[in-house]
Amino acid sequence: MSPKAYLSYSAAVILQALGNGYQYGFDIMDITGLPSGTVYPALRRLENTGLIDSKWEKAGIAQREQRPPRKYYELTPDGEDALTEAVKRYRLLERHMPHPSKVTPTRERG
Amino acid sequence: MTSPDRNKHPFRQPHLWLIRVIGVIVPRRLRADWRQEWNAELTNRELLLADWDKLNSRSKRDLVRRSLGAFWDALLLQPQRLEDEMFQDLRYGVRMLRRHPGFTLIAVLTLALGVGANTAIFSVVNALILRPLPYPDSDRLVWVEETSKTSAGSPAFGGHFLDWQEQSQTLEAIAQFDGGARTLSGVGEPERVDVGTISASLLPMLGVQPLAIGRNFSAAEDKPGAERVAILSDSLWRQRYNGDGDIVGKTITLNDAIYTVVGVLPESFRFSSHFDVFLPLALDPQQELAGQSRSFQSTVARLKPGLTLEEASMELDSLLQRYEMTRPNANWRLLDSRTRLVTLHEHLLGDTRRPLLVLLGAVGLILLIACANVANLFLARAVNRQKELAIRAALGATRLRLARQMLTECLMLSIAGGGAGLLLAFWLTSLLSSLTSTSTIGELARVAAITIDLRVLGFTLLISLLTGLLFGLVPSLQLSRPDLNVSLKEGGHGSGFHGRGLRSVLMVSEVALAIVLLVGAGLLIRSFVKLLDVDPGYRAENILTARLQLPPRYNEKSRRVQFYEQTLQRLAALPGVAAAGATSHLPLTSYNLGGALRVEGRLPKEGEKETTAPIGSVNPDYFRAMSIGLRAGRLFTDGDAQDAPSVAVLSETLARELFQDDDPIGKRLFVAGSGAELTTVIGVVGDIRHQGLDRQIDSAVYLSYRQTPRPGVALVLRTTGDPLSLATSLRRAVHEVDPALPVYQVMTMDERLSNSVAARRFNLLLLGGFAVLALVLAGVGVYGVISYVVTARTHEVGIRMALGAQRVDVLRLFIKQGMVRVLIGVGLGLFGAFALTRVMTSMLFGVSANDPTTFAVVASLLCLIAVMACYFPARRAARVDPLVALRHE
Numbered sequence: 001m002s003p004k005a006y007l008s009y010s011a012a013v014i015l016q017a018l019g020n021g022y023q024y025g026f027d028i029m030d031i032t033g034l035p036s037g038t039v040y041p042a043l044r045r046l047e048n049t050g051l052i053d054s055k056w057e058k059a060g061i062a063q064r065e066q067r068p069p070r071k072y073y074e075l076t077p078d079g080e081d082a083l084t085e086a087v088k089r090y091r092l093l094e095r096h097m098p099h100p101s102k103v104t105p106t107r108e109r110g
Numbered sequence: 111m112t113s114p115d116r117n118k119h120p121f122r123q124p125h126l127w128l129i130r131v132i133g134v135i136v137p138r139r140l141r142a143d144w145r146q147e148w149n150a151e152l153t154n155r156e157l158l159l160a161d162w163d164k165l166n167s168r169s170k171r172d173l174v175r176r177s178l179g180a181f182w183d184a185l186l187l188q189p190q191r192l193e194d195e196m197f198q199d200l201r202y203g204v205r206m207l208r209r210h211p212g213f214t215l216i217a218v219l220t221l222a223l224g225v226g227a228n229t230a231i232f233s234v235v236n237a238l239i240l241r242p243l244p245y246p247d248s249d250r251l252v253w254v255e256e257t258s259k260t261s262a263g264s265p266a267f268g269g270h271f272l273d274w275q276e277q278s279q280t281l282e283a284i285a286q287f288d289g290g291a292r293t294l295s296g297v298g299e300p301e302r303v304d305v306g307t308i309s310a311s312l313l314p315m316l317g318v319q320p321l322a323i324g325r326n327f328s329a330a331e332d333k334p335g336a337e338r339v340a341i342l343s344d345s346l347w348r349q350r351y352n353g354d355g356d357i358v359g360k361t362i363t364l365n366d367a368i369y370t371v372v373g374v375l376p377e378s379f380r381f382s383s384h385f386d387v388f389l390p391l392a393l394d395p396q397q398e399l400a401g402q403s404r405s406f407q408s409t410v411a412r413l414k415p416g417l418t419l420e421e422a423s424m425e426l427d428s429l430l431q432r433y434e435m436t437r438p439n440a441n442w443r444l445l446d447s448r449t450r451l452v453t454l455h456e457h458l459l460g461d462t463r464r465p466l467l468v469l470l471g472a473v474g475l476i477l478l479i480a481c482a483n484v485a486n487l488f489l490a491r492a493v494n495r496q497k498e499l500a501i502r503a504a505l506g507a508t509r510l511r512l513a514r515q516m517l518t519e520c521l522m523l524s525i526a527g528g529g530a531g532l533l534l535a536f537w538l539t540s541l542l543s544s545l546t547s548t549s550t551i552g553e554l555a556r557v558a559a560i561t562i563d564l565r566v567l568g569f570t571l572l573i574s575l576l577t578g579l580l581f582g583l584v585p586s587l588q589l590s591r592p593d594l595n596v597s598l599k600e601g602g603h604g605s606g607f608h609g610r611g612l613r614s615v616l617m618v619s620e621v622a623l624a625i626v627l628l629v630g631a632g633l634l635i636r637s638f639v640k641l642l643d644v645d646p647g648y649r650a651e652n653i654l655t656a657r658l659q660l661p662p663r664y665n666e667k668s669r670r671v672q673f674y675e676q677t678l679q680r681l682a683a684l685p686g687v688a689a690a691g692a693t694s695h696l697p698l699t700s701y702n703l704g705g706a707l708r709v710e711g712r713l714p715k716e717g718e719k720e721t722t723a724p725i726g727s728v729n730p731d732y733f734r735a736m737s738i739g740l741r742a743g744r745l746f747t748d749g750d751a752q753d754a755p756s757v758a759v760l761s762e763t764l765a766r767e768l769f770q771d772d773d774p775i776g777k778r779l780f781v782a783g784s785g786a787e788l789t790t791v792i793g794v795v796g797d798i799r800h801q802g803l804d805r806q807i808d809s810a811v812y813l814s815y816r817q818t819p820r821p822g823v824a825l826v827l828r829t830t831g832d833p834l835s836l837a838t839s840l841r842r843a844v845h846e847v848d849p850a851l852p853v854y855q856v857m858t859m860d861e862r863l864s865n866s867v868a869a870r871r872f873n874l875l876l877l878g879g880f881a882v883l884a885l886v887l888a889g890v891g892v893y894g895v896i897s898y899v900v901t902a903r904t905h906e907v908g909i910r911m912a913l914g915a916q917r918v919d920v921l922r923l924f925i926k927q928g929m930v931r932v933l934i935g936v937g938l939g940l941f942g943a944f945a946l947t948r949v950m951t952s953m954l955f956g957v958s959a960n961d962p963t964t965f966a967v968v969a970s971l972l973c974l975i976a977v978m979a980c981y982f983p984a985r986r987a988a989r990v991d992p993l994v995a996l997r998h999e
Contacts, residue, residue: 044183
């Protein structure tokens with residue numbers, strides 16, 4: 001698939017989120033408001049078409065934070081081109097990006 | 111923040127537990143990665159939110175919802191699992207097929223033959239039966255005929271046509287046309303061209319509008335006495351007038367009359383009759399409607415949308431009745447006439463449908479045989495794969511997985527076979543389309559082009575895939591159920607292999623299918639042989655024929671006689687000519703309805719059918735040239751001239767019909783069209799089959815050409831050597847008398863006879879070819895099965911021989927084993943043929959569809975081939991050294 005190929009709106013939103021530096025699947029869900037059943041299949045598709053790349057974070061980071069290592073995603077150069085194209089097409093893309101605070105979980109009192 | 115306990119109870123951490131469960135359906139290659147990613151994300155989120163116990167219910171719900179989303183993620187990864195395994199199967203399949211190139215080659219070739227033959231025949235069926243005629247809304251075009259008590263279907267009368275054209279509410283348009291040859295002169299050599307006279311409504315009705323150049327006839331030009339105008343066909347325009355763009359307005363000369371060209375037809379125009387030039391039909395409404403003359407022409411009409419053939423037929427019938435009742439001054443009324451409408455497609459298809467469907471059925475059988483053969487090969491090869499399959503099963507491959515692997519290989523074979531078959535089909539189709547002509551498939555050949563189009567390609571793909579499934583499915587299911595214990599122990603050669611029964615079934619069906627095909631072909635061969643044995647009434651070998659048509663400048667009878675006398679004299683004098691004959695009525699040329707005959711002094715009884723017979727005008731030497739024997743009386747002499755009493759020679763059957771047992775010689779007849787009051791019968795000659803070998807004997811009246819010289823004549827030269835070597839001399843002789851006269855259809859009588867059976871030969875060639883193919887495939891099939899049995903039982907043979915069995919016993923053992931199955935197949939096949947060949951009845955001649963001779967010969971032929979196919983592997987078994995055989999696993 002060439003970078004010029006058609007991108008769905010949700011795929012464009014996910015690219016946009018990646019472009020804005022949200023690299024983990026759950027963060028992308030938070031920022032875009034899309035459900036996991038949409039975000040993950042879309043990430044797999046984008047990865048298959050070469051628009052994004054995935055890597056495992058270094059074990060050290062995970063150990064420091066006492067959790068399993070997470071997988072993070074990055075735009076490839078093709079992906080960046082595709083995002084530029086998509087932004088031109090979906091002019092409202094940036095405005096539709098929800099604010100992160102909206103989905104920040106809250107703690108139960110007590 | 112505290113670290114979460116990794117071994118928490120599922121109910122306490124349902125999200126992580128869900129990921130474990132859902133992960134089961136993720137393709138194995140991706141599973142670990144997938145689980146880790148989801149685990150990490152969920153755990154991370156949980157950490158962010160602190161301990162599960164402290165989460166509020168909304169956050170808990172959010173986590174569970176997210177982990178449920180993982181289900182979608184896993185589900186959408188499913189195609190990858192299939193893809194992965196499919197690629198594995200494909201890669202593995204390619205490896206297996208390449209490792210056994212002999213097997214692959216034979217299987218692909220067998221399938222290619224089956225698929226190729228099917229595709230080729232289907233392309234013909236597609237072109238002739240399935241594809242609509244090349245006219246817009248062609249399903250509304252109908253062919254109109256009139257039927258009566260005495261005629262099963264004849265062209266419609268001009269008067270009826272004019273009346274229908276004016277009155278009909280069910281027809282959108284109706285047109286008539288007629289054809290005939292005329293001499294085109296002017297620029298260049300004069301030549302005979304086929305001229306269609308058409309009503310002005312024909313071309314617009316067929317959707318030929320606008321023309322390539324110029325215009326159609328106007329209604330005013332389609333009237334008697336109007337200006338003479340003509341439209342040219344594309345081919346005549348290109349060939350004779352070099353595609354002259356300014357042809358419109360120029361004139362051409364036909365039979366010495368001058369016509370102005372008004373248009374040229376587009377190249378794409380196809381019509382059921384071949385016409386070079388079109389002229390207006392120009393029926394005279396006064397004459398036709400008044401009933402003073404009766405002309406009849408072929409009639410085509412276009413139904414109004416939504417109307418049926420029956421509705422239109424009923425209306426035309428009632429119009430016809432009213433017309434006949436109210437017509438003034440009618441010489442005779444056609445009160446028992448009815449109209450018959452069939453679609454134009456159906457009319458053009460004529461008798462071709464049945465043979466085509468029989469051929470399609472035949473190639474279908476070929477494909478089945480090919481499938482059985484490949485399935486057998488596959489099973490045979492699988493013997494060597496038993497161990498491999500058992501190991502794979504032991505390592506955990508499911509039965510479905512093994513079956514799919516083998517089915518993939520089968521489909522690969524069938525696709526390869528289909529591809530090769532398509533190449534074969536391209537070649538076969540062009541061969542078939544060169545073989546199809548009006549003499550093999552009728553007028554439809556002019557209208558329909560046999561090509562491989564998308565529908566044919568789709569058909570090929572479909573049958574390739576179906577073939578793959580057919581020959582692959584059963585063996586795959588069989589083989590994927592290996593008995594691990596036995597297979598592994600016996601190294602794959604043991605009797606534990608359960609494909610043997612299946613192989614026998616396949617072999618029996620192959621033999622049965624081949625028998626059906628062979629019987630079909632055998633019946634056609636017997637028909638053809640019987641047909642060629644039919645005595646046409648003349649001897650066709652060593653005869654050269656040619657046709658002439660005298661133009662209007664020969665209207666005077668004496669000029670015609672003079673021309674014929676001079677020409678025939680020159681021809682008779684040619685070296686190598688034994689007799690020079692001339693007839694207006696050459697056998698195997700278009701059939702003249704002939705005229706009415708009445709015996710002198712015998713009044714026709716009420717309701718008695720009038721005797722009619724074709725009336726030919728011949729020279730004295732015609733009978734000698736054709737070798738038609740004299741039965742009684744005498745033949746014509748030079749004395750039977752213009753001023754002598756009118757005389758006639760009758761054919762045997764006609765003489766018997768008219769005079770029963772009386773001596774016809776000297777009796778007098780009224781012969782319509784002879785120009786004489788009464789004609790004396792001077793001789794009786796042998797019967798001939800004018801219309802063809804498969805037709806009944808036609809009665810005939812022969813008149814002396816000196817008394818009734820006709821403008822159209824066929825020259826018949828009996829030669830002592832090769833007839834065609836005289837073709838040039840014949841032309842020269844004619845041109846010495848009249849240099850401007852075209853000589854056409856110069857061919858031997860044998861050639862005409864051969865053309866007349868072309869349709870039968872076409873069917874015979876194809877079905878015969880398929881039958882031979884079936885025989886070969888069945889033979890190979892039997893050979894394959896017996897070879898396998900021999901290999902599988904080598905060990906046993908060793909024991910038998912060690913215990914004292916002789917070679918001949920071993921030979922007998924295997925031949926018996928093979929032949930029992932072959933005989934079952936033969937029996938089933940004969941039974942099938944008995945049921946199926948009746949569909950061929952209309953294609954047979956002089957043989958019944960259940961001809962016992964054919965059945966017996968075919969059965970013996972196949973048994974002979976089968977014995978040979980069993981003998982060779984059996985001999986191999988018999989020659990084996992018992993010591994070697996005993997060591998054989």
